[in-house]
Amino acid sequence: MTAHAYLEEARQIQALSLTVHIPLVCFGIAFPSMVVFAESRYLRTGNELYRTIARRWSKVMLTLFAVGVVTGTILSFELGILWPNFISTFGNVFGLGFALEGFSFFLEAIFIGIYVYGWDRMSPRVHCLTGIPVVIAGISGSTFVIAVNAWMNHPSGFHLRHGKAVDVHPWSALFGNSFLWQEILHMYFAAYMVTGFLVAGWYAWCFLRGRFGHYERAAIAIPLAAAALISPIQIIVGDWAAREVQKDQPVKLAAMEGLSHTTRGAPEHLLGWYENGRVRYGIEIPHLLSLLAKHSFNAPIQGLDSVPAADRPPVNVERISFQLMVGIGTLLGVLGVAYVVVRLGRRRLPRSRWFYVGVLAAGPLALVALVAGWVTTEVGRQPWIVYGVMRTSEAVTHARGVPVGYATLAAVYVALAAAVAWVLLRLSRVPLAAQHAG
C-alpha cells in the first residue's frame, strides 16, 4: 500500500468515527434542555402529560448519552493511535481543551445518572434541578472540543522550534481565537436543528399514522419550536461563518466556491461540477461571492491559484458538501418559517399532511447537512491537520495494520447503529400508562 493510500485510510477511519459520534453530540447539546423544559412545564402546570414526556425522553437521552460516551472514547483513542505526531508535537497546546472537556463530561455523566435514575426518588423541584448541570455540561463540553477544532483551523499561541511547539500559551490558543465563536454558534444551532427535527420527526410519523392525541401534540411542540426558530437564523450565522473562513482560510473558501483564480467581483455558482479550473454546468450569479464574502460588488476574492497545488483541498468534495449543507439548511429554514407563521397566525399546529411529511424528512436531512458541514470544514482544512503548520501526512501513524482496524470499527459501528435503533424502538413501544405509573 502506498503512503498516500495509507493516509487516506487513516483519514477515512477518523471521518467514519466522527460521523458516528457527531449526531450523538447534537443530542448531548440540545436534548437535555428539551427534557428539562418539559419537566419544568410539569412543575409549572402540574400536568402529568409533561412529566410523562420528560420521563420518556430522559430514557432516550440516557441511551444516546451512553452510546456517545463509548463512541467519544474511541475518538480519544484514535487521536493517539492514528495521529501520534499531531499529539506529540501539539498536545501541549490543545490538550488543555480536552482536559476541560473531560471534566464537563464527568459532570454530565454524574448528573445524567442522578437525573434518569432519580425519578420519584426526590422532590419534583430538586429532580428538575439535577437536570440543569446536564444541560450546562452538554454545552460546555462541546465548547472545549470545538475550541480544539477551531485551533486546528486557525492555530496560534505557540512557536515551532525544531519540530516542537514552544512558548505555548494554551488559554489564548484555545479561547483567544477569533475563529472559535462562529464555529461554536454554528454547531449549537445545528445541534438544535438536528435534535429538534429528529425528535419532532417521530411525532410527525405518529401524525401520519393517525395517532396524534394530546400527548403527541404537546411532545411535538417543544422540539419543533426549537428547530423552527433556529433553522432560519442559522442561515445568518452560516453567512457570518463563511466570512470568517474568507478571512482566516481563503483557500478553503476558494475550494468551497470552486474559484480557481483570484477574481475581482467574483461570481457565485450554484450546483455544477469543478473541472479544469472552472465550474461547469453550474448556475452563475455574477458578483454574488464578492458581495457575500466582502460586502462589496467588486472586492477581490483569493483563488486556489494563490497557493501551490499541493496545498489545496480537493475541490469537488468541498464544493458539493458545502452546497449540500447550504441547500438543505435553506430548505429547513423555509420549513421553520412556515411552521412559525401557521402556529402564530392561526394559533394552532399545522394540519396539512405535507407539513408533517416535511418534518419527517427534515430530521435525516438535518443530519446530512450536519455531516456535510463538518466535511466542509475538515476536508477544507486539508492537506493540513494544523492549518498551515503541520500536514496530515506528517501526523499519521507509522504502524501497519490500519486497514484491519478500519474493517473492525466499520463492523462494530454497523452493529452499534442497529442496536441503537432497536433500543429506541423498544422505548417507544412502552405504553404511556406504564411510564406514568412507575
Add this chain to the structure above:
Amino acid sequence: MLDDVPLILILVGVAAYVVLAGADFGAGIWVIASSRSDGALRDHARHAMGPVWEANHVWLIFVFVVCWTAYPGVFASIASTLAVPLLIAAVGIILRGTAYALRAQSDDGEVATGIERVFGASSLLTPFALGAAVGAIASGRVPVGNARGDLLTSWLSPTGIVIGALSVATSSYLASVFLAADAQRVKSVPLVNAFRERALIAGAVAGALALAALVVVRFDARHIWDGLTSGWGLAALVASAAAGLVTLLLVRARRFEPARVAAALAVASIIAGWAAAQSPELLPGLTIDEAAAGHSTLVALVIAVAAGLLLLAPSLMLLFRLTLTGRFDPGTAAGTQPRVRDLRRQYPGARIVVAGSLLLVGCSLMVLSDATWGLALGVASLLGFVATAFAPLADPPESDDASVPVDAVLEREA
C-alpha cells in the same frame, strides 16, 4: 516538581479507574461466568452498575487527556505502538456500553442471553487489553517515537499477559466485594453468600496471579523487580499485599464495607509501587522532566484540574451517596406533587414585539457588521430572540389545550 504533578494526577486517575471501572468490568465478568439459572445474580450485577458506570468510565478519559497534555510525546509513543490492544479495548468498550443499553430494554429470553454474552465477553476483553498495555509499558517495550515498538510482541509478552490476567482477576475480585456489599444493603442473603464465595475465590486467584506476576517481572522486566524490592517500591508492595490479605479476612467475616476500602487500597498501593519502581523514566531513555510539556501548559493544566475537581468532588460524592444509601434501588419511590399554576401568559403581544425587534436587530448586525462588538451584540440579540420566542411557541396551542386531564390520555392508551 511541577513536572511530576500531572504524573501524580495520572496515577490517581489510573487507580480510580482500576477500582471503580474495574468493579464494573468485574460485574460483567460475573454475568458471563454465571450459570443459566442465576438470573437474580445477573440482574443484581447489572443493576448495581446502572447509575455509575458512565461516571466511572470517565476516569480513563481523564488519564488520557492529562497524559497527552502534560507528556504529549509519551502518549503518542504509547498509543502508536500499542495500537492493537488499545483498539481491542476500544471495541470492548463500545460493545459493552451498547450491550448494557440493549440488555436494559430486552425481556429475558434467548436475545437477552446473547446480549449478556457480548456484555460479559467485552467485560473480559477490555481489562485484559488495558492490563497488557500497562505490562508493555512497564517492561520497557514501548520505545519513544511513532510506532517504533512491535505491534504484537510488545504487549503479548510475558509481562503483558500476566498483567492482563491480573487485571481481569482484580476486576472480578473488586466486583464481587462491591456486589456483596450491595446485596447486604438490599438484604438478600442468597446473593450475599453467592458473591462472598466468589470474592474469596477471585481474591485467592488474584493473589496467586500477583505472585506470579512478580516472578515474571523478575525475569522479564528486571528494573521493575529491582524497584519493587527496594525503597518505596518495596514499601508499596508490602502495603498492597497486606491490604489484600486484610480484605480477604474482612470478606470472610462478612464485613463488606471495610473490605471495599481495603481492596481499593491494595490496588492503589500496587499502582504506586509500579510508579516508584519505574521512576524517573516514563519510557526507556525518557525521564519525566524530559517528557513534560512547558511551564505554561503544566500550570494551565493544574489550574484546570483543580477547578474541575472543585466541581467534581461534591458531584461524585452526591452520586455515590445516593447510590450507596440505596436511593436508586427499585421500590424506594417517594414522589410529591408540585404546586399547580396557570400556564397562560400575560402580554403575549409584548413578547412578540420584543422577539421581533431582537430578531431584526440581530440579523442586521450579523449581516452588516464586521466589528467585533457588532457581531457580539448580534449574537446576543439572536439568542435573546430564541429565548423570548421559545416558551410560548413550545406550549401547545390554546385551541388544543394540553391541560386536558392526563387520565383521559392514558386511558386511551390502555
